[in-house]
Amino acid sequence: MQFKNNRLITILFAEAIVLCLIAAFRLINLETTVTLLIFNMLFTTVIFQLKGSVNRKLGLLSMGNIIGLFWSYIFCSLSAAGASVFGEGFNVVYAIFYPFVNFMWVVSFWSLSLALLAPAKNADTEG
Amino acid sequence: MIIEALEIVFLFFTLIMIAYLVRYYIFTVTVLRRERKTKNLPISNEVNYELTVSVLIPARNEELVIGRLLQRMTQLTYPTDKLQVLVIDDASSDGTGQVADEFARRYGFIEVLHRDGKTGGKGKAAAMNAGLERSAGEIVLCFDADYYPQTDIVEKLVRDFVDPEVGAVQGRPVVLNESQNMVTRLVTLERIGGYRVDQEAREQLGLIPQFGGTVGGFRRCVMEELGGFDESMLTEDTDLTFTICLAGYKVRYAGEAECYEEAVDSWRAYWRQRHRWARGHMQVCFKHAFKVMFSRKLSAKEKIDGLLLLNLYFIPVVTLASFFVGVSIIFLGASQLFSALWLLMPLSFYSLAGNFAPFFEIGIGAYLDGRTRLQFLIPLVFLAYMYNMLICTKALLDLFAAKLLGKKQSKWAKTSHFGDRNRYI
Numbered sequence: 240m241q242f243k244n245n246r247l248i249t250i251l252f253a254e255a256i257v258l259c260l261i262a263a264f265r266l267i268n269l270e271t272t273v274t275l276l277i278f279n280m281l282f283t284t285v286i287f288q289l290k291g292s293v294n295r296k297l298g299l300l301s302m303g304n305i306i307g308l309f310w311s312y313i314f315c316s317l318s319a320a321g322a323s324v325f326g327e328g329f330n331v332v333y334a335i336f337y338p339f340v341n342f343m344w345v346v347s348f349w350s351l352s353l354a355l356l357a358p359a360k361n362a363d364t365e366g
Numbered sequence: 367m368i369i370e371a372l373e374i375v376f377l378f379f380t381l382i383m384i385a386y387l388v389r390y391y392i393f394t395v396t397v398l399r400r401e402r403k404t405k406n407l408p409i410s411n412e413v414n415y416e417l418t419v420s421v422l423i424p425a426r427n428e429e430l431v432i433g434r435l436l437q438r439m440t441q442l443t444y445p446t447d448k449l450q451v452l453v454i455d456d457a458s459s460d461g462t463g464q465v466a467d468e469f470a471r472r473y474g475f476i477e478v479l480h481r482d483g484k485t486g487g488k489g490k491a492a493a494m495n496a497g498l499e500r501s502a503g504e505i506v507l508c509f510d511a512d513y514y515p516q517t518d519i520v521e522k523l524v525r526d527f528v529d530p531e532v533g534a535v536q537g538r539p540v541v542l543n544e545s546q547n548m549v550t551r552l553v554t555l556e557r558i559g560g561y562r563v564d565q566e567a568r569e570q571l572g573l574i575p576q577f578g579g580t581v582g583g584f585r586r587c588v589m590e591e592l593g594g595f596d597e598s599m600l601t602e603d604t605d606l607t608f609t610i611c612l613a614g615y616k617v618r619y620a621g622e623a624e625c626y627e628e629a630v631d632s633w634r635a636y637w638r639q640r641h642r643w644a645r646g647h648m649q650v651c652f653k654h655a656f657k658v659m660f661s662r663k664l665s666a667k668e669k670i671d672g673l674l675l676l677n678l679y680f681i682p683v684v685t686l687a688s689f690f691v692g693v694s695i696i697f698l699g700a701s702q703l704f705s706a707l708w709l710l711m712p713l714s715f716y717s718l719a720g721n722f723a724p725f726f727e728i729g730i731g732a733y734l735d736g737r738t739r740l741q742f743l744i745p746l747v748f749l750a751y752m753y754n755m756l757i758c759t760k761a762l763l764d765l766f767a768a769k770l771l772g773k774k775q776s777k778w779a780k781t782s783h784f785g786d787r788n789r790y791i
């Protein structure tokens with residue numbers, strides 16, 4: 240029963256990640272999708288090697304995707320609203336600040352994920 | 367036409383940044399994989415051979431910290447009959463010489479080499495060369511005066527010299543005054559990324575670990591063969607790394623040989639230190655880049671890594687330049703190619719932060735060190751990287767200006783140490 244529940248949770252998390260990617264591509268833009276793909280690639284190849292259950296890591300990954308989706312959505316909305324209020328010049332300002340703000344959530348979420356996974360490593364060391 | 371030219375420049379810069387990003391990614395994954403394989407293996411500290419060792423401590427106006435290091439030298443577990451500790455008091459105007467003399471009176475294996483204003487004060491490399499002449503050990507280790515090593519550090523550093531191909535060994539500096547303020551915390555993160563992952567990976571992949579000039583040592587005969595430290599170099603340690611490798615010897619990294627250091631504690635001191643590092647590193651790049659490229663003693667992977675290492679301090683300048691080129695293209699009207707490349711800018715920006723170690727490398731280093739709370743500060747390392755963009759750009763301009771005006775720098779460019787704040791002692 241426990242095994243089945245775990246599998247179900249894994250499938251749910253994986254579905255959430257895929258849905259986020261589809262939503263990013265269909266509802267926001269290609270840039271957001273690529274950012275999410277880069278985040279997923281880094282996360283799966285690096286953080287998945289750390290101590291901790293797969294579901295915990297998948298949970299964090301799906302949460303990261305949701306945060307990334309909302310982050311990009313808010314910034315795209317800001318860009319659209321800014322352009323309609325201040326004119327096209329706002330898009331230039333947005334593009335200039337884009338390299339600084341776009342990845343901010345990735346780095347913050349990365350450090351948060353590592354901190355959340357650290358107890359598993361420490362418990363292993365003490366044990 | 368102008369837009370196309372700018373886009374090509376931008377594409378070139380982007381490719382450089384991606385090359386570094388891939389390098390760091392490989393390093394991070396390598397260390398993680400290695401960690402999983404070897405985490406249960408005990409580190410042997412047994413040394414069956416005992417080489418004679420000279421420890422050089424170049425010091426100029428370090429009276430506040432030199433006593434702490436010399437006290438530690440008296441606690442080393444290495445046999446004192448095979449150990450020589452040599453303090454090079456390089457024209458100090460404070461009580462450094464007196465403190466060292468007091469220790470030399472009490473302990474037979476501690477010696478002091480006093481250099482006055484005429485012979486001394488010409489920089490760390492000159493002081494090290496003077497010390498090298500006076501030293502007697504087969505292996506020469508160096509420690510800066512503000513460092514505080516483990517008691518068995520000599521055994522750990524000397525262990526790799528059993529291989530006759532090894533010319534130099536580097537240990538791991540750990541920040542002592544981490545909790546002092548935000549600057550020291552960010553420096554700690556940079557050090558963790560740089561040593562726990564970067565140096566470790568280079569060691570494991572058989573690349574070129576960097577000799578840092580302190581918490582490390584070299585084989586005396588190799589140093590004599592190479593003619594000692596180049597006194598015209600601002601970063602004589604990086605210069606030595608490449609001189610040793612180009613001569614066909616290996617540089618090894620001994621991560622378990624830890625030594626505590628006092629990190630810079632203000633943005634002003636950070637600027638001074640990093641400016642010196644950047645300028646010195648660029649100097650070394652101009653000196654060795656072609657030799658590395660065409661060397662017959664380096665393998666292809668060593669050449670690639672060597673060139674990436676040599677060009678490291680140009681990367682913040684490239685990042686800054688790519689940003690301005692990108693912004694110019696936006697104003698002039700961007701093409702689809704540029705839009706796709708601009709997408710990579712955030713990744714490049716955040717991936718190169720932190721003494722040019724990316725956020726994921728620093729994060730994994732902090733994780734492996736069990737530094738949970740410090741991990742929350744990783745996003746702030748980006749601020750230090752933006753600061754480094756300015757530092758490295760200034761260093762490059764200064765280097766060109768010095769070349770044009772024919773100026774040479776051969777004096778101490780040191781960081782002040784106070785020895786009053788620490789976490790571990």
